[in-house]
Amino acid sequence: MSNLLQIKNIRKTFPGVVALDTISLSIARGEIHTLLGENGAGKSTLMNVLTGLYRPDRGEILLDGVSIQLNSPRDSLAMGIGMVHQHFMLVSAHTVFENILLALEGVPNFYSRRTYRQKVQKVLDAFELDLDLDSPVWKLSIGAQQWIELIKLLVRDCRLLILDEPTAVLTPQESARLFQVLTRLRDQGKSILFISHKMREVMEISDRVTVLKKGRSLVSLSRGEYDESRLASLMIGEDQIPMWIKPACKYEQLALEIKNLSARNDRGLADLDNFNMKLYRGQILGVAGVAGNGQKALAEVLTGLKEASSGRILAEGRDITNSTARSSYIAGIAHIPEDRKSIGIAPDMTVGDNLIMKNFASRAFRRWIFQDRAAIRRNASAKINEFAIKAGPDGNPVRYLSGGNIQKVIIARELSEKPAVLVALYPTRGLDIGSAEYVHKVIIDGANQGMSTILISEDLDELLKLSDQIVVMFRGRLVGCVDPQATTREEIGLLMSGEVQS
Amino acid sequence: MLEILLDATVRAGTPILFATLGAIINERAGIINLGIEGLMLIGALAGFAGTQASGSLLIGVVAAFVAALLAGSIHGFITVQLRGNQIVSGLALTMFGIGITALFGRSMVGLTIAGFERVAIPGLSGLPLIGKAFFNQDLLIYFSFFLVVAIALFFYRTRWGLALRTVGENPAAADTCGVPVILTRFLAVAIGSGIVGIGGAYLSLATTPMWIENMTAGRGWIAVALVIFASWSSYRALAGAYLFGGITAMQLRFQAMGTTVSVHILQMMPYFFTILVLVISTIRLQKGASQQPENLGQPYDREDRK
Numbered sequence: 001m002s003n004l005l006q007i008k009n010i011r012k013t014f015p016g017v018v019a020l021d022t023i024s025l026s027i028a029r030g031e032i033h034t035l036l037g038e039n040g041a042g043k044s045t046l047m048n049v050l051t052g053l054y055r056p057d058r059g060e061i062l063l064d065g066v067s068i069q070l071n072s073p074r075d076s077l078a079m080g081i082g083m084v085h086q087h088f089m090l091v092s093a094h095t096v097f098e099n100i101l102l103a104l105e106g107v108p109n110f111y112s113r114r115t116y117r118q119k120v121q122k123v124l125d126a127f128e129l130d131l132d133l134d135s136p137v138w139k140l141s142i143g144a145q146q147w148i149e150l151i152k153l154l155v156r157d158c159r160l161l162i163l164d165e166p167t168a169v170l171t172p173q174e175s176a177r178l179f180q181v182l183t184r185l186r187d188q189g190k191s192i193l194f195i196s197h198k199m200r201e202v203m204e205i206s207d208r209v210t211v212l213k214k215g216r217s218l219v220s221l222s223r224g225e226y227d228e229s230r231l232a233s234l235m236i237g238e239d240q241i242p243m244w245i246k247p248a249c250k251y252e253q254l255a256l257e258i259k260n261l262s263a264r265n266d267r268g269l270a271d272l273d274n275f276n277m278k279l280y281r282g283q284i285l286g287v288a289g290v291a292g293n294g295q296k297a298l299a300e301v302l303t304g305l306k307e308a309s310s311g312r313i314l315a316e317g318r319d320i321t322n323s324t325a326r327s328s329y330i331a332g333i334a335h336i337p338e339d340r341k342s343i344g345i346a347p348d349m350t351v352g353d354n355l356i357m358k359n360f361a362s363r364a365f366r367r368w369i370f371q372d373r374a375a376i377r378r379n380a381s382a383k384i385n386e387f388a389i390k391a392g393p394d395g396n397p398v399r400y401l402s403g404g405n406i407q408k409v410i411i412a413r414e415l416s417e418k419p420a421v422l423v424a425l426y427p428t429r430g431l432d433i434g435s436a437e438y439v440h441k442v443i444i445d446g447a448n449q450g451m452s453t454i455l456i457s458e459d460l461d462e463l464l465k466l467s468d469q470i471v472v473m474f475r476g477r478l479v480g481c482v483d484p485q486a487t488t489r490e491e492i493g494l495l496m497s498g499e500v501q502s
Numbered sequence: 503m504l505e506i507l508l509d510a511t512v513r514a515g516t517p518i519l520f521a522t523l524g525a526i527i528n529e530r531a532g533i534i535n536l537g538i539e540g541l542m543l544i545g546a547l548a549g550f551a552g553t554q555a556s557g558s559l560l561i562g563v564v565a566a567f568v569a570a571l572l573a574g575s576i577h578g579f580i581t582v583q584l585r586g587n588q589i590v591s592g593l594a595l596t597m598f599g600i601g602i603t604a605l606f607g608r609s610m611v612g613l614t615i616a617g618f619e620r621v622a623i624p625g626l627s628g629l630p631l632i633g634k635a636f637f638n639q640d641l642l643i644y645f646s647f648f649l650v651v652a653i654a655l656f657f658y659r660t661r662w663g664l665a666l667r668t669v670g671e672n673p674a675a676a677d678t679c680g681v682p683v684i685l686t687r688f689l690a691v692a693i694g695s696g697i698v699g700i701g702g703a704y705l706s707l708a709t710t711p712m713w714i715e716n717m718t719a720g721r722g723w724i725a726v727a728l729v730i731f732a733s734w735s736s737y738r739a740l741a742g743a744y745l746f747g748g749i750t751a752m753q754l755r756f757q758a759m760g761t762t763v764s765v766h767i768l769q770m771m772p773y774f775f776t777i778l779v780l781v782i783s784t785i786r787l788q789k790g791a792s793q794q795p796e797n798l799g800q801p802y803d804r805e806d807r808k
Binding site: 014051053054055072073074077078083085089090091092093094098099101102103107108109110111113152 | 659661672677681805
């Protein structure tokens with residue numbers, strides 16, 4: 001097998017950050033090459049270099065042995081390099097047809113609508129996708145959007161396909177189908193660069209694996225040269241991962257009950273549709289579902305960021321849906337939001353200020369109407385020690401911290417008031433394994449002390465490991481409730497796809 | 503009576519229509535342009551000066567288009583290439599337009615030209631009620647009809663139109679499909695501005711064939727509001743512009759009839775309706791009826807880490 005693409009000593013820095021230090025790897029024709037690495041290892045940056053979005057500071061890229069310059073996505077596409085991005089590059093207000101049309105090559109300015117509609121329809125048929133060409137993309141499921149993103153590449157006849165964590169938003173069944181397609185493309189001689197941090201998938205599909213760590217390419221291994229534990233230890237180093245012991249939930253005292261709750265989104269569609277759920281004291285309730293099926297709305301209604309259009313929320317038997325008691329109830333809820341940088345913190349304020357944001361008016365942090373800076377600093381250093389936050393110099397703005405440390409700041413703040421209920425939305429998304437384990441420990445410790453947790457996650461392994469019970473959401477409804485000890489990934493997957501109800 | 507009112511409606515609405523169409527092209531590409539008022543003034547003066555110097559109305563219109571296109575390019579360069587603040591740059595453009603036309607217009611005050619004449623379209627102009635209003639008008643008005651349809655077809659039936667809408671909705675998506683985002687946005691701002699300039703020229707070449715300082719009298723701001731009212735569609739821009747034309751025509755009519763209502767109250771009506779329209783269309787926006795380009799007002803930086 002000859003090499004299609006060779007990357008030599010690529011380096012890319014952003015102001016204050018070395019995203020890629022030295023990366024070298026080669027991709028052969030007709031292979032599925034996986035890039036493995038923790039978040040922050042530089043996987044996505046490398047992809048953006050290959051697609052011409054970022055210009056490397058240094059290093060060389062060879063295609064068919066010839067050195068090439070990639071100054072824009074246009075150049076990359078011309079070389080036959082295409083990518084499915086992690087955040088889809090789709091125009092949500094445009095139709096399926098318009099999104100695919102823009103990716104097609106050689107479309108004249110005054111194109112024949114009929115000819116090109118037939119062309120696009122033929123591609124959809126080839127993948128057995130039943131999509132309405134005139135439907136705007138925002139109306140489609142995330143899974144369907146992933147397919148459109150892939151089709152945008154396939155219509156261009158790319159030689160190298162790059163997929164950045166394509167299975168993050170798919171059900172296990174959809175992922176299996178995607179893998180079939182990828183294998184077929186590989187057998188047709190195309191090269192595929194696949195990014196993932198799900199070990200299961202890496203083992204299943206890769207012909208070769210390159211491990212990245214802290215912006216460096218550590219090693220490339222061919223199939224047979226690696227196994228799961230070897231890759232894991234390469235990826236995270238030699239650190240032992242501790243296992244936390246989870247208490248069994250007693251199901252005695254009801255903490256929260258949600259009855260027939262509905263909520264609408266900005267477009268007037270139902271985000272939550274007649275949703276019912278019970279949460280007990282000390283319980284960790286896992287919520288599974290493909291992203292965009294109402295999980296965010298559930299968290300927002302519970303934490304008071306969104307109004308319910310109908311239904312009731314009972315806290316320890318008291319109806320607090322729209323009563324004046326709502327604000328005091330919300331005060332007892334901790335919220336780990338999905339988008340930590342935009343709603344979890346005030347990025348330009350210091351770590352210390354961010355830590356007291358929930359209780360800045362408390363007597364502990366003020367003297368008359370003035371802030372007590374000394375008390376705020378004492379609180380900050382106590383929390384930084386307790387949660388092992390790498391906060392940098394005193395007075396450092398939070399935005400300079402890494403994702404894992406920002407998450408720790410949020411958790412430290414949210415748990416400081418000993419909340420009764422924790423609503424955690426994708427709390428370990430984008431964190432490295434060490435930080436993720438820390439988040440798990442905090443949740444389990446909380447459960448030991450009687451805190452109830454609603455854990456919304458798309459990582460089934462995390463849900464299976466932590467939850468006392470897993471409920472599955474589909475299109476704003478609760479479609480199933482399973483026991484993590486007795487269920488299988490397949491069962492949850494089927495519930496997530498909305499094909500069955502339990 | 504109604505026929506005359508309808509005719510006055512079309513004539514008063516046309517400058518606003520051109521300005522709204524130009525602004526729609528800007529905003530569809532993701533760039534807010536608050537310089538419309540300034541661009542209209544520049545178009546009005548350049549159009550008048552061009553015709554005055556050459557004696558040709560066509561040259562006047564082309565001069566208006568080119569002058570506004572050049573002035574709009576400043577806004578384009580600041581907001582697209584330099585990724586500057588679109589609100590500040592637009593406001594500056596308006597003030598620039600007011601100032602520079604007052605300066606260079608001084609020598610034009612009092613001069614006269616032969617403005618656009620009505621050209622009746624045989625057959626159609628004989629239709630009852632609408633015949634005179636729509637088919638016995640000047641060439642610029644016929645051109646505005648053409649432009650409304652042409653822009654809609656351009657947006658929805660051509661590849662360039664699709665590329666323009668995509669850079670306004672999601673420039674990163676356009677970029678990864680190989681669309682030159684910066685160039686597309688810049689051209690949209692420049693050409694849209696040029697069309698706004700023709701709206702200004704209509705005032706100085708057809709409505710009142712002379713140059714008067716600050717003769718747009720806030721019509722540019724009405725156009726800015728109308729873009730939202732029209733949900734970024736050229737057909738609805740036509741409806742919106744004629745609505746304002748109608749209000750203007752009506753208040754003029756009232757004045758001519760000599761009512762006891764103060765002239766100032768009557769003259770206020772179009773602007774009062776601007777506020778009303780903004781309230782209504784903002785409520786509609788919140789209810790999700792929006793067509794607002796997703797990246798409107800957002801600069802695009804390829805290497806921006808999100």
